[in-house]
Amino acid sequence: xxxxxxxxxxxxxxxxxxxxxxxxxxxxxxxxxxxxxxxxxxxxxxxxxxxxxxxxxxxxxxxxxxxxxxxxxxxxxxxxxxxxxxxxxxxxxxxxxxxxxxxxxxxxxxxxxxxxxxxxxxxxxxxxxxxxxxxxxxxxxxxxxxxxxxxxxxxxxxxxxxxxxxxxxxxxxxxxxxxxxxxxxxxxxxxxxxxxxxxxxxxxxxxxxxxxxxxxxxxxxxxxxxxxxxxxxxxxxxxx
Amino acid sequence: xxxxxxxxxxxxxxxxxxxxxxxxxxxxxxxxxxxxxxxxxxxxxxxxxxxxxxxxxxxxxxxxxxxxxxxxxxxxxxxxxxxxxxxxxxxxxxxxxxxxxxxxxxxxxxxxxxxxxxxxxxxxxxxxxxxxxxxxxxxxxxxxxxxxxxxxxxxxxxxxxxxxxxxxxxxxxxxxxxxxxxxxxxxxxxxxxxxxxxxxxxxxxxxxxxxxxxxxxxxxxxxxxxxxxxxxxxxxxxxxxxxxxxxxxxxxxxxxxxxxxxxxxxxxxxxxxxxxxxxxxxxxxxxxxxxxxxxxxxxxxxxxxxxxxxxxxxxxxxxxxxxxxxxxxxxxxxxxxxxxxxxxxxxxxxxxxxxxxxxxxxxxxxxxxxxxxxxxx
Ligand SMILES: Nc1ncnc2c1ncn2[C@@H]1O[C@H](COP(=O)(O)OP(=O)(O)O)[C@@H](O)[C@H]1O
Ligand SMILES: [Mg+2]
Numbered sequence: 001x002x003x004x005x006x007x008x009x010x011x012x013x014x015x016x017x018x019x020x021x022x023x024x025x026x027x028x029x030x031x032x033x034x035x036x037x038x039x040x041x042x043x044x045x046x047x048x049x050x051x052x053x054x055x056x057x058x059x060x061x062x063x064x065x066x067x068x069x070x071x072x073x074x075x076x077x078x079x080x081x082x083x084x085x086x087x088x089x090x091x092x093x094x095x096x097x098x099x100x101x102x103x104x105x106x107x108x109x110x111x112x113x114x115x116x117x118x119x120x121x122x123x124x125x126x127x128x129x130x131x132x133x134x135x136x137x138x139x140x141x142x143x144x145x146x147x148x149x150x151x152x153x154x155x156x157x158x159x160x161x162x163x164x165x166x167x168x169x170x171x172x173x174x175x176x177x178x179x180x181x182x183x184x185x186x187x188x189x190x191x192x193x194x195x196x197x198x199x200x201x202x203x204x205x206x207x208x209x210x211x212x213x214x215x216x217x218x219x220x221x222x223x224x225x226x227x228x229x230x231x232x233x234x235x236x237x238x239x240x
Numbered sequence: 241x242x243x244x245x246x247x248x249x250x251x252x253x254x255x256x257x258x259x260x261x262x263x264x265x266x267x268x269x270x271x272x273x274x275x276x277x278x279x280x281x282x283x284x285x286x287x288x289x290x291x292x293x294x295x296x297x298x299x300x301x302x303x304x305x306x307x308x309x310x311x312x313x314x315x316x317x318x319x320x321x322x323x324x325x326x327x328x329x330x331x332x333x334x335x336x337x338x339x340x341x342x343x344x345x346x347x348x349x350x351x352x353x354x355x356x357x358x359x360x361x362x363x364x365x366x367x368x369x370x371x372x373x374x375x376x377x378x379x380x381x382x383x384x385x386x387x388x389x390x391x392x393x394x395x396x397x398x399x400x401x402x403x404x405x406x407x408x409x410x411x412x413x414x415x416x417x418x419x420x421x422x423x424x425x426x427x428x429x430x431x432x433x434x435x436x437x438x439x440x441x442x443x444x445x446x447x448x449x450x451x452x453x454x455x456x457x458x459x460x461x462x463x464x465x466x467x468x469x470x471x472x473x474x475x476x477x478x479x480x481x482x483x484x485x486x487x488x489x490x491x492x493x494x495x496x497x498x499x500x501x502x503x504x505x506x507x508x509x510x511x512x513x514x515x516x517x518x519x520x521x522x523x524x525x526x527x528x529x530x531x532x533x534x535x536x537x538x539x540x541x542x543x544x545x546x547x548x549x550x551x552x553x554x555x556x557x558x559x560x561x562x563x564x565x566x567x568x569x570x571x572x573x574x575x576x577x578x579x580x581x582x583x584x585x586x587x588x589x590x591x592x593x594x595x596x597x598x599x600x601x602x603x604x605x606x607x608x609x610x611x612x613x614x615x616x617x
Contacts, residue, residue, distance in 0.1 A: 139325060144342055146315075147315060
């Protein structure tokens with residue numbers, strides 16, 4: 001079934017606000033700011049990973065979901081989805097580790113691991129969303145003389161858009177949450193500050209990585225929520 | 241014109257072969273509504289969907305205006321046939337305007353022309369276009385959605401329409417209203433329509449012809465009146481119901497049985513004059529009318545015999561009157577309600593046009609019984 005994101009946005013914002021407040025009160029702001037240059041450099045690397053792997057997952061996941069939902073695939077689609085579902089149960093850390101064994105260290109395995117971890121919800125929601133479009137809508141469209149392509153573009157996709165969007169939102173949340181692990185396989189990013197901070201028991205360094213990471217997660221989810229609210233047409237948007 | 245020739249469809253299912261259409265032969269003349277009527281699962285929808293090729297026939301042929309549809313491109317064929325489904329099927333992602341413009345757009349109409357057409361059609365079914373064009377289907381009531389479903393099928397002005405229980409999803413009161421609206425539209429548009437229903441009352445009301453289906457076969461294909469007066473076999477008789485004669489009352493309007501020669505006299509006429517006129521015409525009752533020709537009362541020959549003065553002062557009030565456009569069911573209902581044998585009948589302006597008597601009603605029903613059953617199998 002389709003995954004719908006639990007709108008934990010407010011809680012997320014609350015936690016970040018508390019963290020920042022605590023950091024200031026505990027006098028941790030000074031040490032954090034001393035890593036300013038590292039933060040800027042690593043955050044760029046971090047966001048590059050998120051954008052490329054997330055973007056690739058969308059570009060691949062949506063078409064795969066569409067392809068699986070076509071009547072010609074009916075016989076195999078459920079089986080393939082079963083495999084995908086089993087894939088989702090593998091912890092993302094394991095996915096990242098496995099991709100290192102395949103691709104070595106550096107950007108490629110990090111990109112690939114994040115890509116795979118975000119791909120599943122997108123495929124699954126695209127597939128489920130398209131299958132959930134009421135058959136009588138497709139029948140009406142066919143009976144009115146639309147071609148298969150027109151039915152997909154004008155009827156099926158718009159009516160599945162909300163569910164597909166929920167899948168993308170979930171995927172990006174997973175992606176942003178997993179990206180710190182990229183450091184472990186040489187992919188860089190804010191994970192470098194976090195994990196090194198843990199190793200050195202340096203709270204300032206740890207927070208210099210953790211706070212921007214948390215902030216990024218909240219911002220991404222907020223933007224996705226806004227996009228879901230405003231980009232999906234009113235007629236098929238349960239939020240409006 | 242739609243013609244089906246030996247149209248057959250079999251489905252292979254795990255439980256064996258289902259024959260959904262069995263050598264169906266029928267012809268719907270241009271401009272007429274043909275109702276496919278029968279119990280659930282008898283193959284009505286299958287027959288309909290073979291016409292726009294949503295279901296490919298197993299064998300047999302379909303002609304639309306003498307053209308074999310199997311030789312046409314499916315997509316082009318469908319764009320030239322209006323299609324209304326029971327679930328209405330408005331696209332939730334499109335506004336009402338976009339929904340109505342779907343087929344015109346597919347046919348490559350210019351956007352402005354399509355939009356003008358959408359507004360026109362909405363106004364035609366009594367929905368204010370300024371208010372509704374930009375709404376989404378979920379912002380409409382069931383009855384409003386149903387109307388939009390019908391006009392969407394009419395948008396590109398197709399000569400042929402297929403309607404699968406189009407008014408099935410609404411409450412009985414709204415259904416009657418939409419049926420009346422649709423008949424009014426059809427009187428002008430003269431589309432050739434294949435209309436699926438499982439409701440005999442709807443069929444009798446909407447159909448020029450009715451085809452009764454059982455297990456993929458046509459049991460009888462006839463005019464509503466012949467079907468009710470002369471059911472071809474016990475299955476049809478059972479399906480149309482034991483009250484089929486009462487149903488026929490709905491097929492005849494008051495106008496068709498009214499006696500326009502019934503005596504009508506002004507209020508100021510003298511009783512003696514009226515008595516003499518009734519005697520010479522062999523009538524027992526005269527309806528008294530006012531200056532606007534509206535019926536206001538009546539006098540009987542017996543009561544005014546020997547009276548003097550104006551009939552306006554002697555008249556009894558009329559217990560009831562019916563409009564000319566009412567069907568005989570309404571007429572009989574009024575007669576029974578007031579325990580009377582006759583009624584005054586009025587036109588749209590309320591002017592008196594004549595009198596309807598119970599014997600005239602029975603005579604009208606008898607006429608088709610004694611007439612040769614044209615076309616009955
Ligand atoms: N796709 C199908 N596969 C198998 N059997 C079908 C299919 N469509 C219809 N039928 C069968 O054909 C018969 C006629 O169905 P249908 O035309 O839908 O009936 P109606 O519209 O009169 O209720 C039924 O027995 C139904 O079960
Ligand atoms: Mg049906």
